[in-house]
Amino acid sequence: MKLPTDHSFFSSIRRLLHTYNLPTAYQLLESPPSKEVWKTKLNSAVDQHTVATWQEDIQEKPSLKYINTDALSVGKTHHLYTYVRPNRIDMLTAETKAKLLTGTYTLLANRAVFNQYAVNEPS
Incomplete structure (x- = not known):
């Protein structure tokens, strides 16, 4: 049996789930969400991650200091x-x-x- 490497499909899935603060693959296998619930949860997680990344970039990069953070809207x-x-x-x-x-x-x-x-x- 081949052990999963850092570049394996399963490692990539584990990293993605961790990046977006989603349940682990084992938790999803134990109690799989419905398609609608999963889509909603996934979209919300990606939106939250995007806003958090924007906020970090705005703090770190002086060229972004004039961006109105209240006007940031993901998905629109x-x-x-x-x-x-x-x-x-x-x-x-x-x-x-x-x-x-x-x-x-x-x-x-x-x-x-x-x-x-x-x-x-x-x-």
Whole structure:
């Protein structure tokens, strides 16, 4: 019989259950939850883990200090993406809007600051 290694399927399941504070595999085998109960519990555990990870990142990374933690909502689409249709143009437009909102879009004026060559401005 082959012993489970750290990369085995069972070890991965054990780590996942532990990461999300879910019952152990043995507990699930002894009293398996219904599909609806399991889905609810799993979604709740993943949401809680995601929020906890966000909170840690916000505390550790100074670039995230202006994020409003009260407005964080897991599982809800940001209003920017509410009206985006699944086509390429709308997706690119939404991406550009998100970059503008977050201040990560490089404007032409900012690009000139990082350019090593002098830029002649039109008169």
